[in-house]
Amino acid sequence: MADVAGLLRRFRVRSGLSQEALAEVSGLSVAAIRTLEGGRRRSPRPETITALTNALHLSDTEGRLLELAARRPLVADQNGVPRELPAAIADFTGRDRQLDELLRLLRDPYVVAPSIVVSAVSGMGGIGKTTLAVQAGRLAADEFPDGQLYVNLRGGTGQPLHPRDALGQLLRSLGVRPGGDTDDVQVLARRFRTALAGRRALIVLDDAAGVSQVEPLLPGAAGVAVVITSRQRLSVLPGVQHLDLGVLTEDEALRLLGAVVGPGLITGDRVAARKVVQHCGCLPLAIRIAGGQCRRTPAGLRDLAHRLADDRLAALTDVHRSLSLSLTALAASNGLDIAAAKAFPMLTLFEGDHFPHRAAAKVLNTSLATAETLLERLVDVNLLQTPAPRQYKFHDLVRDLGRSMAHAELTEPELSDLRLRELRCYLGMLWRYAELTSKLDPYQAFATPSWSADAAELSDHPRILTWLDAELQNLVRLIRAAVKGGDDEQLLAVQLALGMPHLAGRLLRFAEASEALTAVATSSIEMDVRYEQGLHYWTGHLRADLGFEAEGIEWLRSALTMARRINEPYQLAATLLDLNYCLVRVGQAAEATLLIEEAREPVIESGLEWLEVAADIAVGTLAGVAGELELQRQVFKRVVELLPTRYSPSVVIIHLYTIAQSFLDSGQSAEAAAVLADALARSREGKTVAIEADLLYELGRSFAAVTDWERAVQAFVDGAEVAAQFPAEQKEAGLLHQLGGALERLGKHLEAVEAWERALLLYERVADPKAAEVRGLLGGGS
Template identity: 35%
Template sequence: MTDDGLASLLRQHRRRLGLTQEALAERAGVSARSIRDIERGGRVPRRHTVGLLAAALELADEHRTTFVAATEAIARRRTAPLNPLRASTGPATAGPVPRQLPMDVSDFVGRDEVLREILRALRPDEPSPRLVVISGPAGIGKSALAVQTAHRLASSYPDGQLYVSLHGTTGQPLDPSDALAHLLRSLGRPDGAIPGDAGARAALMRELVVDRRLLLVLDDAAGHEQVAPLLPAGSSAVLVTGRPPLTGLPGSTAVDLMPMGDAAALELFTRIAGRSRVEADPGSVAEVVRACGGLPLAVRIAAARFAAHPQWTARLLADRLGDERRRLAELRHGDLAVRTSLQLGYQALSAPAARSMALLGSLPVATFPEWAAAALLDVPAATGAGMLRELLDARLLDEVGVDPAGQLRYRFHDLTRLFARECQDAHDADGESRAAVIMRAATIWLGIARQVREALQGQRLYLDDPRIAAALGDDRVVHAARQRPVDWFEAERETLGSLVLACADAGGHGIAGALTGTMADFCELRGHYTDWHRMSSAVLAACRRSGDGPGEIAMLRSLGFAQLELDDLDGALEQLRAARTLARQLGAYPSAAMAAKEIGYVLGLVGRLDEAEGMLRAAEEELDRIGRQDTRALALTNLSFVLRQRGELDESVEIARVAQALGEAQRSRFVQAYAGRGLAGALLAAGRGDEAAGAAQRAAELYREIGDPIGEGQSLRALGEAFARDPARQVEAERLLRNAADLFREHPYPWGLALTELSLGELLARSDAPEAADVLRSSLRFWAAEAVPALQARALVALAGAEERRGRDARGLWEQALGHYSTIGSPAAAALADRLSRAGRVGLDD
């Protein structure tokens, strides 16, 4: 057929069917511009010939005779340059045209980007090989996507579409030789003409299809060995689906399907269940979709059940799926069941891999590191890694990636995790319940966490419970974790917190308390105060239920400190005083001394300076007596702060130096940093700015070394305040203060941010910067809400000065500041009253 003849046929049949040039272009797999050029009488490019002819065949089946002739002509044009010997002997005998694709899914939604990627890879004008492998876990929609894609490509492959289910997940995968026999029959070969040898079958298959443009769909492949013999030669395209990724197939485009997004899952549910019922209660439907975890099979089942029960409400379905113990049982409709699809993969596992899945799935964690499998099963690391690889190949486990500590992490899909828990429940008869597995896992993480905490350079709170034994952990895992202790705790923070709550709920208050105590130093270091508070509250309640007095003391202190960092000063005092009282009753004197140190610190913050000094001096003596010198140094630093507030500046400096010396003697970088920051504050108050700057600089460096951004920010603030005293270093001071504020925003610490805003506002006010008043008001609001009179007064004084510089009346601000200073007995009260009196604004007796 000539180019003009083919162009004429295309134009005639397109117009008969009412198609646009763009629609024809899409069917033929060419550009709309090419269609316009051809219909205007242009030359038909050789690479487009077959696609255009295929489109003509699909559009005008009633003109079969005409187009059969055209097919033979085009086949001769196509094969001549590829195989000149064949051209001399005439065309191959045409076989049947198989159309084996399963019915298309009418409610297919989502996957638009992936679908476009596959269509591009399988276009007829793409160079060979045209091979796409779609992989993913059970129920993710691999087959639906493959069938949808195949139907869209059917017109581009006019010599037929073949479909074979390879039964890869059934436990009895189809033998490649049997699959080849099926394909050969589909291509017109009778049984008597099919060789018995698998290699000969594969060779014959390649010979039959080399001159054909076929689309082959191989669904549910088990692995490379099953697929490789089935791959055709020539211009055909192949679409493979399977749970394993099969990335080893040469020239393949790999597509690994992820769970659907919320919007696509909701649209799928709506198409099946009906829009009116969805719109009647969209909130409950959203809960249903979330319970399905983005798994198309689960969404389809839930929607089908909803559609089959017109009397059900969306709220009823959401509640049924909300119960994790029943969720898999609820996700069943007719012959569709999520549990069944998971069971197929589970049954194919080796016994050790199946056991590892049950154990790991029992853990109440979102992700877990690679070493967890070996640790739970008490096997070598390589054996544990092999079990995980088997789970990955079965697509019962997902690889998350490398965490901040350099550990490879894994996770189960929510529904797979529920199935794994069911598997563990079946193992209860072997003597280990799920609760026991969780406790055992907690001891494993505790053992590693204790050793990693030692590398944090500075135990602060002494809240761990030494009565609780822990596993030692793999030496290589521990060594790697200790090299990056902050990163390790960050990577395991969510896991450790989940284990704490699960153990507390299951009656394991001891292990839960030990884990909380081990994590407390890290939480305080990195500002994870909400996590700390949640764990402490849960374990405190568990200790009280079990009558564990020592555990209760530790958790009262833990909760008190967490509330302090969360700016609940009254709540902190209540918990810490209860801890000291109980510790004295039980003779736990170290705990009583540390609680006293913490009580004194809080009293100093709220301006109750006399009480604070008495409590801190008592704590310092008790800590010295029991030999806890590092904690004694912290108590002395807090005492220095209280004395500074009272105007006793020389003693404040002297005590801060004693604290710093204790830190150096203990070789504790944290204590040195903490005491150094306190010394900087004392020196600054004493007017010794250069010395203060040196102490603050050193403290900031130490905090940075141990990975404490909160301490670093506090030290940078002190350094900025020191530089602010020097007129030549105002710009540098402002930069330091803004850097400190950024740290407190990045690692949320409202107290430090408000204190830094106070220092920054004072600096800006001195230079009449327009933003000074706004910055100071922000700080003042915080101190007023926290009821910290000393800092309220300081903020009011700075704000009053800023307002006066702008010509505004600041009388009320000065008076409020005087009131706060008088309440705490600060020496600043007399000086401020004298100033106001001389200004004629308020008398000393008012």
């Protein structure tokens, strides 16, 4: 435990005060400060501690540390009262809320429960359970004049202390001889409860293996408080107040690192300090061990960050040894626990910020029910976290441990098989959704063997869509990784990428699908020409949806060459119509008109009514470009009536958006605004939020076209708020760009500059050429 001298000197130096300056602001004498820092007075009065705490502006936790250090040592007194709590650590920091909650239980137990108070502190190894329990116990020691008892139950070692031995230790601490029947746990438990009757005592049961180990150690009368720490949640223990510890926040982790290496190092290089705590996963034990390896120079902190980045497993061996104890205990237990321990290394191979229950079942090659049982058991022992229902994640350091085990235990063919199972799980879900919601099958995906085979039992397509929505980032990650894999993985990457556009169209979110398709389309994977044509077509389609029409044209020209060679009506017609749209958007109406002529025959041959509607939209758009506004209005009126009968709600919104663009480009802002209002209402009803950014952008343009700047500003503001929720779509910058222009028209120059500066920052992040235009606006002041 830290003494007053060391703590006071550290806090004073951190505050930049000399001994004389501290004496002045605290109201104490210089001699008193020197006496305390010299260690000649170890237990100052409470009012002295209060004065120093206020003068040094200490946090609540730091003030408690100073108060605790000033107390006289807790040992067994002359009356034999046990004072067994371990020494508190000097660098205790963070955990203010949890410490307050635990102290509330200990200092006012009758408010919480009329009889004994039991608090169970649970969390993964190295999270700080024992530290917190001891800290609280020492701060509340005065509430328990009849003793503070401590037993290390060794639950995380694989060789837990038997309740009989724990009871013997507790009885001896209370001055009671265990007696004759020392092997009978029930007899010992009765003697223990009798010995505690009428006493006010605190018992800390540290590192409990489970409920069966703890139950005989609980007292039977009021006046006794028990704090239990365990790597697993003791949820079936009755009447327990549970306190689950997670990792520190980044700010708390930085403060802890500062307490270990000195706050000056953290202040001098916060970038390196932040990297250190991030590599440590904000785990207290890891931070203390890493900090202990740091040379006390700025270069030392940077070197530590580099070493952790290069080989965290080697740098933090003691942390992994601590974490592995949980696994060792699990593997030494019953059949379920052994199965969970066996599954653990395989589960840590999942990438991303989470993995779903269904994918775990497929990788483990077991049923959903069995997989859930195993996963929840790993959650119980704090080796696994569950951030959302049926979603799971590992702490980075736990995942490191599991992966080192997996690569040691599994052969490369076995590891490859696990990757293929995960890919097939996602492929099944993606194409089962397509199978249930679309009749189109240009790639023979629904033939035998179906690409949806791994999800063939599912029929609730809204639930599948919800699952896929939550897994978008994992889908992209898997596809990008599979492109670099073996032949089987590469084929699955192609099949997954081809399923992404249908999902994107239903969610009206295009960035993730575009990224996945581009990764596959730009690879050197050899594939069926139908697949290659589909990849190029959808890559072009989605790039255009994201506003990159020039890129879209290049991909669609390539797709058109292949479609003409394949000569399948649907693929040819769809490619011609999409290329037509892009060409019109970039002002190449003459070529676009030729493509519409070519598209007429394959549209009719396809027999697909919705393709005929898409062709009508192209005709209406070209009429607008040619100035034939009446024809444009007539065609679009008919199309708007047909859309709900030909398309899904999400595709209706996309086509309404296209029609509104055409009206705007031909100078018919009122018509555009009416169509956009319809599309917005449909979007909000269907909760397809991401597309609202595009709709509000065009609505703002329609208001600007008639100089209704107030309404234009509101539309752009609303659109920017939506776009900020979906940064991957890269829509926010354009909205802020337009917002600045509308604000400038209203004479709100400072607000306009702020909007343009935000737009410029976003443009520059992705090297968008529009950044130059915004720089000009900012430089010119208008």
